[in-house]
Amino acid sequence: MKNIKEEIIDGYKIKYKKHIFSKNIKITLSKDLTVLVTMPIFCSYKIARDFLYKNFEKIKNFKINKKTYTPDLKTKFDTLKIIKSDILKIQKKKEYIYFYYPKNEDFNSDKIQNKLKEAYKKALKTEAKNYLINRIDFLAKKHNFKYNKIALKNQKTRFGSCSIKNNINLNINLMLYDTEVIDYVLIHELVHTKIKNHSQNFWIEVEKYCPKYKILRKKLKETPVYNC
Ligand SMILES: [Zn+2]
Structure with missing residues (x-):
């Protein structure tokens, strides 16, 4: 098992594992509170470790999932x-x-x-009812987007979606992310009211209203998905 390194932080058993199919560093928490950090082959243990340390407080909250x-x-x-x-x-x-x-x-x-x-x-x-609904309304007015209805969901994988009729679903777990990351998701769904796909035009439009979208999107992907 030469590709696995282990350590203990705050009572959590941490396992680092390089994986041939990994594209990003991914952190998962198992029921026995073992934190598994998988990373691409060419990623150094130091980078993975820094990433874990940076996100450790969030990972502790991840315990929520495990009751x-x-x-x-x-x-x-x-x-x-x-x-x-x-x-x-x-x-x-x-x-x-x-x-x-x-x-x-x-x-x-x-x-x-x-x-x-x-x-x-x-x-x-x-909180989502107060914050997300007011914020999306504010951004829609600011950038001239029109949506139909907003619904709040508690989902595991999706942060938002926009239907053909421009009904937008938002995940309440978004409340656990930075305000900037939330804004990116809201802009993403608002742009879907005009462009339904993820074409190049879609991303050009997203960038117009959210110039840092690439970094924020990465942040969203890298941090663990919460589900309470
Ligand atoms: Zn989308």
Whole structure:
């Protein structure tokens, strides 16, 4: 196994693996909290490692997928505070979402983890409703695009889509990305209201409204896809 290097960071077992078919560095988290970093043959371990370190905080959040929520979990605008209490209760106050759970319950039990997942998903959706919908409307007006309806989804792989009728779907997990990356996705879908394919003209149009789109697109592809 000469192509595998391993290390432990913050209790996570990290495995680096070169793969002949890899085009980019990709990070996946398995159920046992092993982080697998796959990279192209010609990519150095140092580059892969730097990339992992840069994204490590995000990868920790990736635990969300695996139903192991940690205290002080963040959405874009709020922090989730987890407090032992007498009852199970979720409350939003200012920039905090308080999650109270009964003292006698195991925090990692399916019951508590599912409730927490529900609370987190709800918080993301609320933020997406406020932020994404206002932002796409702002960008559409600014650049003179017309869309029909906006729907919010919780998807694993797609960040957005635009139908023939110009109904736009947006992924609530976008809320976990930088504002610039979100803007790129919104512009991408807005340009689809005029050009349905990914032709050269499409990308020329995207670049007009989002000059940094190539970097932002790369960022979106490189960071793990969240799904809460
Ligand atoms: Zn597209």
